[in-house]
Amino acid sequence: MSKRLIRDPVVRFLALGAAIFWITHLLHHSSQNTAQRIVVDAAQVRRLSQLYQAQTGAAPSQVEIDHLVDDYIHDEVLYREALRLGLDQNDDIVRRRLVQKIEFLNSDLAAAAPPSETELRRYYSAHAAEFAAPAAVTFSHIYFAPDLRGEVSARQAALDALRALQTQPNPAQRQVGDPFPLQRTYAELSAGEVAQVFGHTPFVAALFAAPVGQWWGPIRSGYGWHLVFVSHRVEQRIREFENIKAQVAAAAAEELRRRADERGYAEMEARYFVVREYAAQVRR
C-alpha cells in the first residue's frame, strides 16, 4: 500500500512540492534570521571598552560595559535600518567620511616600506642636482643712488666710473659712488641670498654672469645702480651621497609616498568611465 502510494505520480508531485516549499521556507526563514542577528562578541566588547578608556581615561566597570553594549546595540539597530532605507546614499557627510577613510588607508599602505639603500642611491643619482650646494659669489660693489642723482644720471655716473676704473685700474675706489647703507662687500652668497638683500632684480642674474676679477656694470638692484667686482665665484657643487644620506632618505620617502598615492588613485580611477555631461550643456 505504502509502496503503491509512493509510486503514485500525484503523491510524488505533492511530496516534491511540499519538500520544495519546506526547503524554500527554511532558506527564507534562515536568511531573515541572519539579517536580524546582531552579534556582540568578546572582541566587540573589548573594542568598546578600549574606546571608553581612551575617551575617559578609566576602564569601564561591568555595569558600564552593559551600558556600552546596550548603546552599541541601539546604534547598530538604527544603523542597519538606515542602511536598509538607503540613507547612506547621496549624503555628503557619509561620502566625505568614506573618502577620508580610503585616503588614510592608501597613505598607510604607501608609508609601509621605507626605501632600501639601493633605491636611495638610485634616487640620489636621478636628483643629484636638487641636492647640490648652490652656486655662490663673493663680490664688492659701488652704489650710484637715484635718490641723489636721478635714475638716468645715476646710471650714467656708473658708466663713467666704470670707464675710469678700466683705464686706471687701481684708484681710491672709496671716493667713487654714493654711500650704500648696507655692506660694500659680500661673501659667498647664493642667488637666493643675493635676491634677499638686493631684491628679485636683474642684479642677481648679472652678478652670476659677470666676469671675475674686474669691475662690471652698471646693473640695477632694488635700490639703484651698481658696479660690481666679483672676486670669486663657485659653481653649483654636487654633494656626495654619504654626506647627505638623511636628506636623500627623507626626500625619497616623500617621493615614494607621493607616487604610491598617485598610483593607488590611478588604479582606482581606471575602473571608471567618466562622462562629463555638463560640457555639452555649456557648449549648447
Next chain:
Amino acid sequence: MDRRILAVALTSLSLSAVSAMAAEGSARDAHAAPRQVRSAYFGDLHLHTSLSLDAFIYDTRTTPEEAYRYAQGEPVSYFGREVRRRAPLDFLAVTDHSEFLGVLPLLTRPDGPYADSIWQRMASSCDPGVLRELFMKLNKEHPAQFLTPSLVRSQWQRLIDAAEANYHPGKFTTFVAYEWSSTPDRQNLHRNVIFRGPKFPERPFSSIDSEHPEDLWSYLERQRALGIEVLAIPHNSNLSNGLMFANADSYGRPISRAYAERRARNEREVEITQTKGTSETTPEISPTDEFADFELYRYLLGADTRGKIDGSYVRQGFGRGLEIASRVGVNPFKLGVVGGTDFHSGLSSTEEANFPGGHGRIDNAQHPEAALSAKLTGVGKPLLFAASGLTGVWAERNTRESIFAALMRRETFATSGDRIQVRLFAGWNLPADLGSRSGWVSEAYARGVPMGGDLRPPPVGAVSPRFLVWALKDPDSGNLDRIQIVKVWVDHGVSHEHVFDVTWSGNRKPDPKTGTVPPVGSTVNLQDASFTNDIGAAQLETEWTDPDFDPALPAVYYARVLAIPTPRWSTYLAARNHLPLPADVPATIQERAWTSPVFYSPHP
C-alpha cells in the same frame, strides 16, 4: 690687494639677513663700538596652523612643520596648489591657540582614539554649520576628555618638536610659543606667549584656565621662577572693545601701581598690525593724521557689531600709559611694537602680489569671488583682511637669545608686510651731521638711545632732544614716501598727539601753516595691478629736533615710515581674475613701518 680688505670685512657678514652696518663699517669697527652693531631681521610672531581649533574648522590642514618650511622659502601645498614665499623670513613663531590645541586633527583620524565617536562625526563633517556647532560645543562645554594632562602635554610637545627641528641658529630662528585666547563676550584680550628657550614649560596656560590676563601673568611669573624666560604680546586691541588700554584691570578696578608694574614686566611689546586690522590709531582718535585710515578692522571677532574705539588703539594706549603713570607712578603700557600675520593658513604670506589667502577656505585666493567678498563669515569679512604684517628686530645675530633680547629691550619695529628697515635714535647731543658720517650707527648707539629705550632728563644746557631717523625700502617693493615722527605727551594729566613730517622724497614743499607735506602721487595702474618706482626714494634719513619740547612733560616719540602707493592684495587678485575692483576697500595702500617709541620721562 683687495683680498685682505675683503677678508677682514667679510668675517662679520650675516648671510640670512641684511646686515645694516654703516657704509664703511667693518667687523673691526663693529667690535670696537660700545655696543655691537645690530642688523635687521624680519619675521612673524603670530601664525596658526591646523593645530588651532578655528584654523582646522576653516579646512586649513597645514602643519607647524610646513609653516616653518614655508617661512624659509620652501614650497608648500595649500588646498592642492603649490605656494611659496618670494622673500624668506628670518624667524617665525607658530602660535596655535592653546585651547583644544591639536584636538581636531586627532579627532578626525579614523584609527585614532576618537574613532566612531560623535566628536569624530562632527569634526569630519563638511557642513560648516556642523563645524561651527562643534566649535561652540567645545568652547561652551569644555569636555574634560580633551583637556586631560596627557593630551595637552602631547600636543604641546608637538609644537615644541616642530620649533626645535626647524631652528637653525644664524640662519633661521623658531620660537616655542602659543596664543592665550581670552575672548569674554567677543572682546579680544588675546596674548601671544613667546618662550626664549632652551627650557620650556610642561604645558601652556590657556583661557580655559582663566580669562583674566592677571592670571596669565601669574603663570609667566611662575615660569620665570623656574628659569624659563617668557613674555606675552597682546594683539588686536582694535577688537578689544576698549578693554586693551582701559583705565581699569580685568575686574573693573582702577589700575594700581602693582598692576602697572606687573603688566609692564610681563608685556613689553604690543602687536600693532596684522590681518584683522591695524591698531595704531583711527581718524576719530587722530583727526589731523591724514594716514590714520589704514587697514582698519572695526568689527568684533566674527561679528557684525562695531567695537568701542576708546581704549582700543595703540597710539591712545601710549598716551593713556603716560596718564596712568602720572597718577600711580608706573607706566603700564610701556610697549614696543611688533607686527604679525595671525593668518590661520599656516602660511606667513605678507606679499600683496603673492597672497594665497590667510584663512583656509574662507578667503582662499583660488576662489577669488569669496576672497573678495565683504560678507560676514565665521571669522570676519574676508575682503577687509590685510596681507599684514611683520616684526623687524635689531639684533646681533639670528638666534633665539639675540632676538628675544631685542624684544625685551623693545628694539623692534613693525611693518605692514614690506621689509622696510628703520632706525631711530634719540639723544641730547647727537651731532647735526651724524647721519652723513661713515660708521654713524655705532656713534648713534654710543651717544643716544635706540627705539624702545629711555631718554633721560636733559643735561645742563640741553634744550630739546635730537632724533636721528633712517629708513631703507624693501628692495622688492615700492619706494619710500616720507618719514614721520609721532609725539604723544601728557600735560595736566591729559594726553595729546602730534604727527610731524620730518623727511620726504622729491622736492615737495610742506604747507607753511600745518607743516604737512603734500601726497607723493601714485604710479599704480589699476587695470593690470602694476606700479613703478619713478616716484619716492630708496632711502630717507634726517635729524630732527622737537620744536615744542617741554622738559617737564612726559612724552613718547616713534617714527612712522610710509612707502609710495602700491596695489592692495585685493587689487592684484581682481586684476588677475578679470573681476571688478571691490568697492569697500582702497585699491592701493601705502605700506608702512612703525618703530617702538623712545620714552621720555622728566624724572630720572
